[in-house]
Amino acid sequence: MPLSLPRRRAAAFALALTGCASLFASAAHAGDWPERPITLVAPFTPGGTTDIVARAIAVQLQQQLGQTVIVENKPGAGGTLGAGVVARARPDGYTLLLANVGHAAAGVLYKNLPYDFERDMTQITTVANVPNVLVVAKNLPVNNVRELLAYAKAHPNDINYGSAGIGTTQHLSAELLKKQTGIPALHVPFKGAAPMMTDLIGGRLTFALDSAASAAAQINGGGVKPLAVTSLTRTRFLPDVPTLDESGVPGYQMTTWYSLAGPKDLPPAITDRIYRAVRAAMDDPGMRKALDSMAADPGGMEPAKFQAFVHQETLRWTDLARDWDNAN
CATH class of the missing domain: 3.40.190.150 (Bordetella uptake gene, domain 1)
Structure with a gap:
C-alpha cells in the first residue's frame, strides 16, 4: 500500500538521519x-x-x-x-x-x-x-655508453639485461633504452633487484638499469661499472657519472x-x-x-x-x- 505524504516525508527524514549518522561515524573513525x-x-x-x-x-x-x-x-x-x-x-x-x-x-x-x-x-x-643507473659487469669490455651500444650491435645474439620483474622500473628503463638506440637485448626478469644484481655481478647478464640506491653498494664495491644515469641532469650522488642524454642517447629520461x-x-x-x-x-x-x-x-x-x-x-x-x- 503506498505511503501517505506525511509518512513518505517521515521515511525520507529517517533515511537522511541514518546517512548523517553514518557520515559522523566515519568522520569519528577517521579522527581516531x-x-x-x-x-x-x-x-x-x-x-x-x-x-x-x-x-x-x-x-x-x-x-x-x-x-x-x-x-x-x-x-x-x-x-x-x-x-x-x-x-x-x-x-x-x-x-x-x-x-x-x-x-x-x-x-x-x-x-x-x-x-x-x-x-x-x-x-x-x-x-x-631516484634516478636509475646503467651498470654492466666489471669484466665486460666496455667503459661507456657508446662502447656498450657498439658491443651490443656487434654481438646481437649475446646481449641480455636483467630486471626485478616484468613492468618494473628496470624493465621499463631498458625498454626505453632499446627503443631510443635500436640495440637488441633479451629481457631476463627476476623476483627482485637483489637476485638480479647477483647474476649481473656473476657475468650472466650484460647490463641492467637499476636504481642508484640499489646499485650503490656494488658500484662502490667494484662489483659493477656505472656507465650513465637516467635523469636529464647528473645526480649529486654520482657526480662523475654522465647522463644517458650526454652519452649519446639524446632526450633519454627515466626517474x-x-x-x-x-x-x-x-x-x-x-x-x-x-x-x-x-x-x-x-x-x-x-x-x-x-x-x-x-x-x-x-x-x-x-x-x-x-x-x-x-x-x-x-x-x-x-x-x-x-x-x-x-x-x-
Missing part, C-alpha cells in the same frame, strides 16, 4: 585513526630499493602517527601481487602499498589483473624519487618514483593524515639522511597533484609497455 598497527606492503623482495624505501618511511610514519608500521614483503609478478593485496583490502588505512612507477604500466604487461592501479587505488603522495597508495575509497581524512605525516617526515633529519643514503630526492606531492601525475605517467609508460607486449 590509527588505533592499531598499520601494514605497509613492499611488493618486492628484501634488499631492493622498494624495500629500502618502505622501511625508511615506515620508521617515520611510526613516529608521526604514533602507531606501529609493519613492512610486509609480498614479491611476485613485477609488484602486482602485493598491489593486488592492497587493492582488495578494506579502505580503513591499515593496509598501504609502497608503489613505484612500474605499477603505472602493469595493466598492459600482466593480463587479467584483478585491479586497476588508477581506478582501484587511492594515490596518496610520493615518498622518494623512478616511489609512493604510498591505499585501497579505493580511502577516507579523505585518513589520506590527508598520511600525506601530512609524509610531509613532516621529509623535513626530519633522519629521513633526509636515509634518502641521501638511497641517492633519493624527497617526495611529498599533494594527493590531488599526485593523482594527476599518476594519470600522466600511466599514459606514458602504458604506450611503451604496449609496444614491448606487441613485440613479444
